[in-house]
């Protein structure tokens with residue numbers, strides 16, 4: 293085991309070095325949809341800043357610079373930093389935009405920022421089914437966006453360029469978001485993804501971050517994280533709905549067995565390539581999948597890695613209903629909005645009546661699956677599969 297562990301540590305570190313650098317971003321320039329009645333209070337301003345994360349249409353550099361300048365003016369006042377050199381084009385453009393606002397009062401800049409976001413959202417092709425939960429502490433990174441409206445709290449995976457793969461930070465943020473949603477005044481909670489994927493499962497680069505305790509420590513902390521993460525889904529007290537906007541892989545598929553409803557676009561696929569990755573099932577799927585679809589269909593998915601279309605997953609009971617991609621968002625949100633008007637306490641209690649019967653069993657299964665995976669992560673089969681992905685030699 294020590295030999296494998298040493299090789300793993302060495303090779304995982306090499307994997308980390310070969311992964312591409314993140315493209316630098318302006319957090320304040322990320323745009324997002326927004327409700328029509330935006331105003332200029334500090335709360336509206338924060339709302340607008342949170343809203344700017346999911347807009348699908350790029351508004352262009354000129355507008356981005358305007359937003360940047362207004363954001364800086366609203367938060368720091370008149371431009372007070374030295375002018376960047378002429379060859380530092382990007383920072384110079386930003387500086388020029390900010391400096392051009394002169395002594396515009398902070399409050400006016402805030403108003404203008406909010407108005408600009410509002411006008412952008414109005415022209416956005418995105419549907420505005422959600423607005424940010426302004427009172428809620430937002431997650432530690434932009435990779436997760438939590439919004440709340442019409443009795444629905446939505447948790448959106450927001451790493452579209454990485455197919456919404458789950459980083460360690462995102463697992464923690466999702467747990468926090470679920471904890472907050474369990475206590476807020478919404479009736480229903482939704483998990484969905486931004487972009488063409490729902491989620492590509494565990495971010496395989498998570499394996500490259502080896503702590504001083506080595507790979508055994510890494511596997512141990514991974515199992516603790518996994519167990520805590522899945523426990524949150526087992527215990528979640530309100531109706532939990534997955535809005536599967538595109539393909540789903542790995543853990544994003546297995547935990548669907550713990551949701552109350554799963555709506556999918558007809559573009560979605562469901563893939564659990566655990567054997568290909570030298571891994572084993574998690575998310576209580578070793579129990580929920582055979583129960584939902586029967587043992588042999590579950591084996592095809594969990595052992596042989598058969599990828600299901602949305603319609604196949606629906607026929608097997610994993611998905612509640614499939615919608616044409618062209619009307620998916622509209623139909624699903626209209627449906628959820630109607631459901632969210634039902635008496636929330638009755639819905640919560642009914643869910644718990646259904647879930648309570650299974651809870652103890654699910655927790656035991658989660659513990660067992662997590663400890664099995666802890667061992668699997670140290671296996672040659674898993675190490676080689678992860679390395680293969682990291683070196684871009686393999687695609688599933």
Ligand SMILES: CCCC/C=C/CC(=O)SCCNC(=O)CCNC(=O)[C@H](O)C(C)(C)COP(=O)(O)OP(=O)(O)OC[C@H]1O[C@@H](n2cnc3c(N)ncnc32)[C@H](O)[C@@H]1OP(=O)(O)O
Pocket residue numbers: 312453454455457458463492493494495496497514515517518541542543544565566569571574681687688
């Ligand atoms: C602590 C809890 C642990 C819980 C354990 C869970 C187990 C699992 O979830 S197992 C499943 C793990 N996921 C995978 O194996 C999927 C790996 N990804 C792929 O096979 C492909 O990327 C794809 C089929 C999802 C998409 O292929 P496509 O050709 O359309 O796009 P790409 O160019 O490959 O992807 C774009 C971009 O995103 C990166 N990426 C996608 N998925 C992941 C991922 N799971 N981990 C890390 N990175 C991922 C991909 O590398 C690309 O990045 P670059 O643009 O930088 O090359």
